[in-house]
């Protein structure tokens with residue numbers, strides 16, 4: 001598939017820098033470069049992938065900048081189309097003027113991600129690799145970066161390709177046994193079909209299970225700090241961040257909104273959310289803050305319920321201490337403990353002295369691991385929420401068998417016993433495999 005128009009964009013981030021890169025891609029990219037570049041030769045005469053020094057001129061013949069330009073002829077380019085790269089001097093104005101010259105000479109401004117989209121459309125990479133490009137750009141930790149790099153190299157695509165090949169091989173056998181009965185091909189039935197499908201189902205479920213880890217690598221684990229006003233929530237966020245991000249004061253209700261920052265804990269990106277303290281609200285603004293706290297709690301992967309151990313236990317403190325996704329933290333261990341907390345099991349820390357903070361960080365990582373949110377290096381899947389492993393493309397798979405939802409009714413290939421339905425299996429399996437392959 002090819003796209004006809006030629007696109008252009010500044011590929012380096014906005015702001016000051018020594019060099020900026022403007023790229024052109026499409027059928028007219030080299031022709032446009034000929035119009036705006038002046039050097040010893042015209043770009044159309046350049047050998048592919050060689051850099052040439054020259055100057056870029058605007059439509060009204062004004063010198064914009066001295067640049068280095070290279071052309072990458074199709075199909076040996078990132079996008080698979082003719083691609084021109086212009087390295088000009090950094091700074092917003094110069095790169096914007098070079099881009100403007102490209103647009104005036106006939107290019108169209110590219111949409112975000114359109115160069116990679118073209119690479120995908122021209123078969124230079126598969127969808128998993130295209131998704132990995134954005135993960136790579138946005139990676140916040142080394143682990144996320146390595147994972148995205150592996151995906152870009154095609155590991156996820158290879159695994160999906162392997163599953164697809166296995167399904168096609170099964171399908172071919174089923175088709176042959178149904179469509180050419182006179183050839184005497186023994187139809188796969190019952191166990192002989194179920195066994196390979198079982199292993200394929202496990203492979204798919206294994207890949208889908210890593211989607212959550214992929215989300216964690218891309219977006220971070222959502223850790224929400226909540227508790228009574230003045231407990232030290234903002235102090236804890238500042239401590240974990242290593243700098244004073246949030247205002248801390250002894251006035252109750254200092255934090256009115258949810259504040260989010262990312263920290264890197266042992267390679268795991270953690271999205272820390274500091275929230276408005278819980279108490280019977282005194283103002284509309286504070287009630288809104290508390291409502292936001294509650295919303296954040298619903299979306300939390302892990303909650304840090306923090307209390308001030310030098311004051312009595314707050315009324316809202318229901319002590320959900322046993323929950324896997326909740327760590328109860330008693331702050332201000334440098335102050336004498338109020339009798340309400342005597343023998344209370346919780347992690348004791350002091351945001352003032354730093355005491356107990358390494359233990360808290362360790363506990364956060366342990367809980368993340370326990371909930372299987374700890375990312376391992378491996379496959380990540382971009383996109384929204386993870387689909388149910390047992391429900392793929394209208395195909396239901398569980399231990400008792402495989403079923404296809406069709407219209408209002410559904411067909412079910414049970415594995416329990418050799419009943420009459422087994423004779424239908426090849427046809428049903430064919431439909432089911434086709435269903436999966438269409439995804």
Ligand SMILES: Nc1nc2c(ncn2[C@@H]2O[C@H](COP(=O)(O)OP(=O)(O)OP(=O)(O)O)[C@@H](O)[C@H]2O)c(=O)[nH]1
Nearest residue numbers: 229230231232233234235249253254255277351352
């Ligand atoms: N002694 C002592 N004081 C602390 C400690 N942690 C926080 N504080 C103090 O407790 C007060 C409240 O701290 P914050 O971090 O603003 O508390 P908060 O939970 O964010 O409060 P709100 O935003 O009002 O809900 C401040 O005066 C902090 O300096 C600690 O470990 N020891």
Ligand SMILES: [Mg+2]
Nearest residue numbers: 233234254255
């Ligand atoms: Mg606060």
